[in-house]
Every structure is written in structure tokens, then in C-alpha cells.
Amino acid sequence: MNKGMDRRTFLKGAGALAAAAALPVGLVEVAWGKKPGETFTFAYISDAHITQISGPQFVKNFDKGLQKAVLEVNFMDPKPDFVVFGGDLAQLGKKEEIDHGLEILKDLTVPVKWVIGEHDYYLDLGKYWQEKVSPLHYSFDHKGVHFVVLNSILTHDDWTHKRWPTAEERMHQMARLDNPEGSPFMVKDEQLAWLKGDLAKVKKDTQLVVLSHSPLYKVFKPWNFWTDDAEKVQALLKPFQSVQVLHGHVHQVLYNQIGNISFNAFMATAWPWPYPVSYNQLPNKVPDMTVFMNRADPFKERDGTGWGKIDIAGNRGVAHHYELWENSSRTVRKESGKKQPADDTYQDPKKRITPQKHY
Numbered sequence: 001m002n003k004g005m006d007r008r009t010f011l012k013g014a015g016a017l018a019a020a021a022a023l024p025v026g027l028v029e030v031a032w033g034k035k036p037g038e039t040f041t042f043a044y045i046s047d048a049h050i051t052q053i054s055g056p057q058f059v060k061n062f063d064k065g066l067q068k069a070v071l072e073v074n075f076m077d078p079k080p081d082f083v084v085f086g087g088d089l090a091q092l093g094k095k096e097e098i099d100h101g102l103e104i105l106k107d108l109t110v111p112v113k114w115v116i117g118e119h120d121y122y123l124d125l126g127k128y129w130q131e132k133v134s135p136l137h138y139s140f141d142h143k144g145v146h147f148v149v150l151n152s153i154l155t156h157d158d159w160t161h162k163r164w165p166t167a168e169e170r171m172h173q174m175a176r177l178d179n180p181e182g183s184p185f186m187v188k189d190e191q192l193a194w195l196k197g198d199l200a201k202v203k204k205d206t207q208l209v210v211l212s213h214s215p216l217y218k219v220f221k222p223w224n225f226w227t228d229d230a231e232k233v234q235a236l237l238k239p240f241q242s243v244q245v246l247h248g249h250v251h252q253v254l255y256n257q258i259g260n261i262s263f264n265a266f267m268a269t270a271w272p273w274p275y276p277v278s279y280n281q282l283p284n285k286v287p288d289m290t291v292f293m294n295r296a297d298p299f300k301e302r303d304g305t306g307w308g309k310i311d312i313a314g315n316r317g318v319a320h321h322y323e324l325w326e327n328s329s330r331t332v333r334k335e336s337g338k339k340q341p342a343d344d345t346y347q348d349p350k351k352r353i354t355p356q357k358h359y
């Protein structure tokens with residue numbers, strides 16, 4: 001039986017709210033069998049890009065995307081243990097945008113773990129975020145899993161502190177996707193030293209989940225789908241048996257495996273980016289194993305957007321569920337013992353949905 005198809009059919013027939021309430025019940029047991037070991041689920045919402053027009057006016061489409069995700073996460077039954085917000089809450093780092101986003105997110109009925117994005121950071125270099133939202137990097141333990149949150153969108157000191165006449169100009173430069181004046185993201189040595197110390201206290205057979213905004217590997221530099229010192233982070237994660245890196249920023253389904261580390265990106269609630277490979281600007285491109293999302297239909301404002309939820313199934317593996325609002329939902333699963341994550345339904349090229357055609 002195709003669970004995804006049943007669920008989509010139900011979504012269309014019964015309405016999103018009823019379906020959201022019905023979705024995840026028993027999903028972990030169905031997916032993984034009734035073996036012992038603790039399982040839990042958390043949700044992932046990212047890249048809301050709340051945008052102030054002026055005064056109390058904000059771009060409604062982006063507000064609605066975030067509101068829809070909050071509503072659906074609140075209808076999960078059983079509730080997720082927590083929600084990760086993957087960064088880029090604001091568009092231009094303004095207090096008003098962060099406050100407006102927090103106002104929407106405060107309706108969540110479970111705790112939030114916060115990751116900062118470049119759109120939240122480059123106006124005041126994270127000052128307001130730290131006052132109002134969260135530290136920029138930290139770690140916590142949950143049901144035997146060690147979670148690490150990194151601020152992966154730092155860059156060179158010269159670019160940050162000397163290049164631009166005003167903070168607003170710096171923010172505008174970093175907010176562009178394809179800006180030749182931009183600067184590559186980095187974790188930087190100070191945070192790497194903190195990470196090394198944090199991981200020194202963790203047993204090597206403990207499951208690790210690392211939360212960052214940018215991918216902690218190199219996809220495509222001209223769009224900053226990239227972290228320049230990613231290899232240094234990977235080297236610190238290498239001794240661990242099971243490592244998941246979850247990130248936002250790329251606004252699309254994307255997954256990869258490098259050695260022992262699995263990488264999964266989630267969609268935005270605001271808008272989807274195209275895949276960089278679609279413009280043939282190689283050499284750095286989307287990992288071969290990633291099954292693309294269908295290109296978003298510009299006539300459907302929510303196409304290519306959505307949110308996600310993650311089932312941690314102890315030492316048996318991890319399942320990433322992509323709740324695409326106007327497109328086929330997807331599950332990308334990394335089972336322990338398997339070399340790489342795979343899409344339950346579409347990994348086989350013969351089973352893929354024909355790309356949408358637009359006229």
C-alpha cells in the first residue's frame with residue numbers, strides 16, 4: 001500500500017486540518033516495525049522570510065506560509081516533541097520582522113529550537129536575536145540523542161566589519177542569492193573550538209543531530225548553498241557512528257551522504273528556490289542521489305513550499321517527511337546499515353513523477 005498516496009488522497013478529500021490531525025499516528029511503528037528502542041518525532045519549519053512593507057504592513061503571502069505551518073504542526077497527533085525553526089525568520093533582519101515572526105510562532109503548542117539564518121543576522125550581527133530569541137550556538141540532549149545547533153552563516157571579518165558603509169547595506173548585500181559581492185558562509189574557528197569541546201563529552205555511539213542554516217557541505221558557491229569550512233566540521237563529526245545534519249537556506253528538498261554523515265534540507269514556508277544544476281552552472285551541483293522536487297508552479301503561490309517532520313527511530317534509522325503543500329509529499333529515509341538516504345517512493349527513476357509543464 002502506498003501510504004503517501006493514501007494520505008494525499010485524504011488531504012484532498014477531507015481538508016488539510018482534519019488530515020493534519022490524522023497524519024502521523026503510528027507512523028513510526030508502521031515504518032520501522034515493533035523493535036525495541038526509543039522513537040520520537042520533531043517538526044521542522046524554516047525560511048519564513050517575514051517581510052515588512054512599512055509600519056504594521058507585512059507581505060501577506062509569507063505570513064500565510066508561516067501561519068499554515070504553525071497550524072498544521074499544532075494538529076499533529078501525537079504532538080512532536082519540539083519544533084526546529086531552521087533560520088531566516090526575517091527578510092532584512094529588522095526587529096519588526098523578527099517580532100512579527102515570533103508573534104506567529106508563539107501559537108505553537110510545543111517548544112521551539114532556534115537556528116539563525118543570514119537574513120536574521122547581518123543587520124545587527126545577531127544582537128536582537130540573542131536578546132529576544134536564542135543563543136547563536138548551543139547543544140542539548142533529547143531521549144538519548146545529542147543535538148548541536150551551529151551558526152553556520154558567519155563570514156570573513158573584513159567583509160562583515162569593513163566592507164560596507166552601513167549595517168543596512170551589509171544586510172542588503174547578504175540577502176541576495178546570486179550576489180558576486182557576497183561572501184561565503186563559515187562556521188569559523190572560535191565555534192569549531194566550542195564544537196570540539198562539546199563533542200568531547202559525547203560517547204561515539206551516541207546518535208548526533210546537527211542543526212545549521214546553510215548546508216555543512218558544498219553545493220553551489222555562487223548562490224551560497226555552501227559553507228566554506230564545512231570539511232572542518234565534518235572532520236569533528238567523523239568519529240561518530242550516526243550523524244544527521246539538518247538545514248534550511250536552500251528552500252528545497254535536498255539530501256546527501258558524505259562518509260558517516262547524512263544531510264537533509266527542508267523547504268521554506270516563503271518560496272522555493274530552483275535547483276542550481278537546472279542552470280547548468282557547474283562544477284558544484286546537486287548531489288546525484290537527490291530526487292528533485294518538481295519545479296514550482298508560479299501560478300500556485302504555495303507550490304514548492306511546506307514544512308517537515310523527522311522520526312528518530314533509535315539505532316534503526318531516521319525518516320524525514322517532507323510535507324509539500326501543492327506537490328507530492330515525500331519521505332527520505334536513512335536506515336542504519338544502508339549507505340545513503342533514499343526516497344521511499346521516488347528513488348527509483350522509473351517511479352518518478354513526470355516534471356510539470358508550464359505554458
Ligand SMILES: [Fe+2]
Binds near residue numbers: 049087268
Ligand atoms: Fe532563506
Ligand SMILES: [Fe+2]
Binds near residue numbers: 088118213248249
Ligand atoms: Fe538563508
